[in-house]
Amino acid sequence: MSKNHFQVIIIGGGTGGIMTAAQLQRKAKSKLEIAIIDPSELHIYQPAYTLVGAGTYSLKRTQRPEAKQIPKGCHWIKDKVSSLDPDNNSIDTTTKGKFTYEYLVLAPGVIYDLSLVEGLEEAMKSDVVCSNYLDPEKTWQVVQNFKGGNALYTQPTTPIKCGGAPQKAMYLGEDYFRKDPTLRKNTNVIYAFPGTVIFGVEEFKKRLLEIVDSRNLILKHRHRLFKIDPVKQIAYYKYPLEHPYESLTRNDDENKSNSQEKDGIIEIKYDMLHLAPPNVPPTFISESKIAVQEGGLKGYAKVDKHTMQNPDYPNIFGLGDAMGIPASKTGAAIRKQTPVLVDHLLAKIENRTSDKKYNGYSSCPIVTGYGKMLLCEFDYDNKKESDPYLSKILDTTKDSWPMWILKKYGLPWLYWNQMMKGRM
Ligand SMILES: Cc1cc2nc3c(=O)[nH]c(=O)nc-3n(C[C@H](O)[C@H](O)[C@H](O)COP(=O)(O)OP(=O)(O)OC[C@H]3O[C@@H](n4cnc5c(N)ncnc54)[C@H](O)[C@@H]3O)c2cc1C
Numbered sequence: 001m002s003k004n005h006f007q008v009i010i011i012g013g014g015t016g017g018i019m020t021a022a023q024l025q026r027k028a029k030s031k032l033e034i035a036i037i038d039p040s041e042l043h044i045y046q047p048a049y050t051l052v053g054a055g056t057y058s059l060k061r062t063q064r065p066e067a068k069q070i071p072k073g074c075h076w077i078k079d080k081v082s083s084l085d086p087d088n089n090s091i092d093t094t095t096k097g098k099f100t101y102e103y104l105v106l107a108p109g110v111i112y113d114l115s116l117v118e119g120l121e122e123a124m125k126s127d128v129v130c131s132n133y134l135d136p137e138k139t140w141q142v143v144q145n146f147k148g149g150n151a152l153y154t155q156p157t158t159p160i161k162c163g164g165a166p167q168k169a170m171y172l173g174e175d176y177f178r179k180d181p182t183l184r185k186n187t188n189v190i191y192a193f194p195g196t197v198i199f200g201v202e203e204f205k206k207r208l209l210e211i212v213d214s215r216n217l218i219l220k221h222r223h224r225l226f227k228i229d230p231v232k233q234i235a236y237y238k239y240p241l242e243h244p245y246e247s248l249t250r251n252d253d254e255n256k257s258n259s260q261e262k263d264g265i266i267e268i269k270y271d272m273l274h275l276a277p278p279n280v281p282p283t284f285i286s287e288s289k290i291a292v293q294e295g296g297l298k299g300y301a302k303v304d305k306h307t308m309q310n311p312d313y314p315n316i317f318g319l320g321d322a323m324g325i326p327a328s329k330t331g332a333a334i335r336k337q338t339p340v341l342v343d344h345l346l347a348k349i350e351n352r353t354s355d356k357k358y359n360g361y362s363s364c365p366i367v368t369g370y371g372k373m374l375l376c377e378f379d380y381d382n383k384k385e386s387d388p389y390l391s392k393i394l395d396t397t398k399d400s401w402p403m404w405i406l407k408k409y410g411l412p413w414l415y416w417n418q419m420m421k422g423r424m
Helices: 015-027 046-052 136-145 165-178 181-185 202-214 331-349 388-393 401-417
Strands: 005-011 034-037 042-044 063-065 075-077 081-085 090-093 097-106 149-154 187-192 218-220 224-229 234-238 260-262 265-269 272-275 316-318 362-369 372-378
Touching: 005 015, 015 034, 015 331, 046 136, 046 165, 046 362, 046 401, 097 331, 136 165, 136 272, 149 165, 149 265, 165 181, 165 187, 165 272, 165 362, 181 187, 202 362, 202 372, 316 331, 331 362, 362 401, 372 401
Parallel strands: 005 034, 005 097, 034 075, 097 316, 149 187, 149 272, 187 218
Antiparallel strands: 042 063, 081 090, 090 097, 224 234, 234 265, 260 265, 362 372
């Protein structure tokens, strides 16, 4: 009979799940019995999707067999979790039935819900609509086929993983269009997004706005995407309730983008469209007792933002994109969350206390063009937290070639060879 009880069960074998399993094995005083539940055959290094979408990295290099990532000695349950019953320390899976645990780690990431934007599902089938989140190879096709007009880059109103990814696609797209001066002249590059600032950290915002102005990129703030008409090629937006009709744009004083506004609804015509799809937490979390019950993070898993432990069920921990904490949803954030979670979990098992705290660290490597990257590192207070070693050798408030090399070669190497092995 197959085993159905484990000391530690980890839901999700992506970035957070594998790092946690690998570090638990390295740091535990005695051998732990760990199971990872994940249905996926492939483990994906998602940060390189941005480069795939710009034709400078192959999709194949982002993928490795999941079987090779599962740390030796961990059980892999190749299945999908369908529900969670924290009162009985049990979970249900789609095909293999019920499993029970002593300790549970949640790391299932987010899922994409295209139905939250009317017309999006249909629009994704169009030859001029693309998303690095869904199919980065298609993005590269769309960019190469673009013949001028409005190149619209946008994102939904939900939180999204790697919040900087939609603007990275824009900088790379514009850099590509600029190789043909006539094409660039006939193109409006537009970034329409719900926020009021292009980046929340003052030092990085300053540099990004310099880039936006010098390259004549059009910013449209407070644009809440709700509908796409793939036949007319129009994206529809509303302003936020607290700022009705109060537009905030940059580099579009003469309305070159030809956006139309009527009764609080803004229409932007596109000749190509890149977007991030709405991100939501998996239903086994949002429908469970451990979900945040209200506010902007409703439905995400409730964990303490400093210890990664659930306050109501102390044997449940979680990290990564599915957590209801105000941290950016990035692999870089998970790199700092993992040792904290692991220490608190081991402290419980080993009957000791832990004083480790996660401070909200995240980093967003904003690729500003082919050969340039700005490494934006910050904490919960949006305070710049650049790596002290990097800060000694270069100005971290400027995009640079060495950072591009880090993005294209250094970070993927660190991911596969260090982070996935529990070494950092
Ligand atoms: C285009 C793009 C660009 C990005 N750029 C960067 C970047 O430059 N830097 C950076 O740090 N981060 C970046 N990210 C974000 C980063 O990839 C994610 O934040 C990170 O992978 C999240 O890790 P996770 O473990 O929470 O989820 P994931 O790595 O997504 O893993 C979740 C795993 O859980 C499994 N799963 C899901 N549901 C279930 C279920 N019901 N039962 C069992 N298993 C389940 C999935 O199969 C998957 O394997 C980017 C992401 C994208 C899409």
